[in-house]
Amino acid sequence: MRELLILVAIGLGTYAMRAVFLLGVRAEPSPAMARLLAHVGPAVLAAITLPALVAPRGEVSVAESLPALGAAAVAWIVWRRTRSLPGALFGGLGSWWLVGWALAAL
Numbered sequence: 001m002r003e004l005l006i007l008v009a010i011g012l013g014t015y016a017m018r019a020v021f022l023l024g025v026r027a028e029p030s031p032a033m034a035r036l037l038a039h040v041g042p043a044v045l046a047a048i049t050l051p052a053l054v055a056p057r058g059e060v061s062v063a064e065s066l067p068a069l070g071a072a073a074v075a076w077i078v079w080r081r082t083r084s085l086p087g088a089l090f091g092g093l094g095s096w097w098l099v100g101w102a103l104a105a106l
Helices: 002-023 031-037 040-054 062-082 085-105
Strands: none
Touching: 040 062, 062 085
């Protein structure tokens, strides 16, 4: 029962934080808020991807992190040179497999 009350409180708090913006008098955010909103997307993306790169299986180790970090670097380089998202995805995936295979062979 306690867990259910915690989940309800979290849900109501989340809804309240979103509803505050809908109930505001102004339709436009303040200039300070508008400057900060531009950074929300990259911050969320970094918060999602960085733990997956540094600790892919929940622990930080070179053997686990090296294939993911190498794949991210290759994907970034391919994307910067070609501007092709499929090329970057396949390049990163291929390098992840190769580095993982090379480390397993050691």
